Amino acid sequence: MWFTENPWPGVILFLILGGIFLGRAMSKGLGRDWILAILLFACSAGSYFLEQAIVTSAEEVELRVYEVVQACIDNKVPEVVDSISKGQVALRTLALTGLTMADIHEDMHVSDLSVEMTAQNSRALSRFRANGTVSVGNVSYTGHAATRWELTWQREEGEWRIVEIKRLNPITGEEMPVLKQSTN
Incomplete structure (x- = not known):
């Protein structure tokens, strides 16, 4: 620190x-x-x-989390996909699929954000909650979603990019499928 x-x-x-x-x-x-x-x-x-x-690496990652969530809210799909490592084709496809299926509303907000730096500050693990209204078009669903996320970041070409995405159960913390509908 x-x-x-x-x-x-x-x-x-x-x-x-x-x-x-x-x-x-x-x-x-x-x-x-x-x-x-x-x-x-x-x-x-x-x-x-x-x-x-002075901006530390942890503060840079924290800012990137807020930027990615805001890009999801604004439905800026290319910006969200670009925040994922170019080598992670499956993650890029997953993000593209999720943003095509769902509309994230303006009331989505990040809370409980923490960033842990690893591998001599070349990797970071961010954990946070994102809560707000989500609409899913293919099932005509609109409701409040309480979500919890764990993103692994890696510095590539001078920028922090996502290399792993884990969605966690907001209550138990157990890993769950990224695109599964919340039960809240």
Whole structure:
């Protein structure tokens, strides 16, 4: 984990220390305490802006998850298929089939997202829930779908691409067929 992946511990620490030296400077009037207080407040702001500027591999994968889900909602089939590794023809066909069969509505949202980096940050495992309304045209079904997913990502040609898709039962976590209708 990158030190600044979560800036708040550093920000809060610098603010507390800055507050202590500000209090001392106000009560004793020492120039050194004023300078330390200003420096610590600047470090607090600096650690926050540093975190915003640095994007870790896990954060890149997290962003890709949101992009793929949004592309599914927007029915951008080529974009979704392109997010899957070119070597995974069966997965590309599966995604194409699923998006042809189903219409994912705007209320679909991602929650409970976690990303685990493996293989010296060249692979990633993302786990998340996606819940919302789905319509399946060939069976005239529209309803709420509670889904849980596990995607394996690999860096290819400078981009994160999906190399494995697992759909999990939202309650038990057991693997289930990707295109199976939810029972919720």
